[in-house]
Amino acid sequence: MRKNILITGASSGLGHGMAVEFAKQGCNLALCARRVERLEELKAQLEGINPNIKVFIRSLDVNDHDAVFSVFKAFRDDMGTLDRVIVNAGMGKGASIGTGYFHANKQTAVTNFVSAVAQCEAAMDIFREQNAGHLVTISSISAVRGFRRAMTVYAATKAAITSLSEGIRIDVRNTPIKVTCIHPGFIRSEINDKVEKVPFIVDTETGCKAMVRAINKEKANSYVPTWPWAWLHWILRIAPQSWIAKMS
Template sequence: MMVTKRQTILITGASSGLGKGMALEFAKMGRDLALCARRVDRLELLEQELLLINPNIKVSTKELDVNQHQDVFRVFDEFNSEFGQLDRIILNAGMGKGAAIGTGRFEANRQTAETNFVALLAQAEAAMAIFRKQNAGHLVTISSVSAVRGFRRAMTVYAATKAAVTSLSEGIRIDVMDTPIKVSCIHPGFIRTELNEHVDKVPFIVDTKVGCRAMVAAIEAEKASCFVPSWPWAVLNWLLRITPSRWIRQMS
């Protein structure tokens, strides 16, 4: 099946980690990039780096805190007007703070829940409004292998939000089935980023560059749902679903 080339790509949370890594890969492919994040200084440095990689692409950056929901709609619309059309929007912004429920860390858990799901809902609304109007586009949500089941301690709320992202993505996909609008949900396995650089002894972890290359390849394929890197996560995600809870407790 021939996949449409998505020339203009918007990425949220693009100033570091997976967002930055994906932007670098897309720049090598000659794609125009609309990048937003809270840290404008990092975005400006990233823009320079991208134009060194490929001076023929167009790069635009804007400040955006995705928890400021009206700003999400404004920034997406500004990018759409600036580029004339947005072909793909990648909802990447997220966070991983948290602790076991009932241990006095409600604020950290709330922030993770609001950023990873409510703010993603705002981004999805803004993106799909644009795609519905132009009757074309590719929505990409970034979930996680942790979406397949519950985990303990700091992972509890994070995993729950990613399960919600996966479910939301499927619902949107069903809603626009048989239209020119495509929806993909990417489930990264363990990829080393600033969010987890303090965590030791993570099984099957890959560095940011390897992980982002796998993510971009999966995004380009425009499958409904995939786990990356495919080895070992295309297999391990099924094993995680049936692993006894006592084993999950020892792992997390």
């Protein structure tokens, strides 16, 4: 069992939900996000769920790349070892390319990809030193195709995360270090709470339980919840663009 788990972007949404599920399983947690007051509330909640676990919190803006390395190492020192790091922090700002929202699209591109590279670097630095660990990246079902409007850059960053994860996995294939890429389908969270019509969407708790089950299996790639995404992602890859347009 991976006992000591670090989660970025843990103050809300999927990060918060995964922390709750791992606390129920008796895992010690290292949680970071920009909003430390929310982390304090979450820490109290998790210790109420399971008084036998240790919960460490630190403020972190993942776009401060130097801080990513120092915070990860500080958590490692707190816990002795890091067994699993979940690269979860992300955002979904943006609009159609060429419509005057470059600043928002750039924010999403940097946060979701460049800052994810920083998190993977910091985690793998620790795992290589330990010669053990489980790197988990959070991609998206949108990684399998291009999407329009606000999802254009978001989907592109998630495709990059999937590719990045595979490259790291190949690099450490003959070591005790494991790399898992999770592709959530449509799960209700703060990033999409204003979107009304979404096919097959599930609530945060249902989605996070599915994500944690998949993470614990440590497969290379998982599409969650299993129904319908374990098979539907294959359909999406070959679906006509007219279908994809209706999903975004």
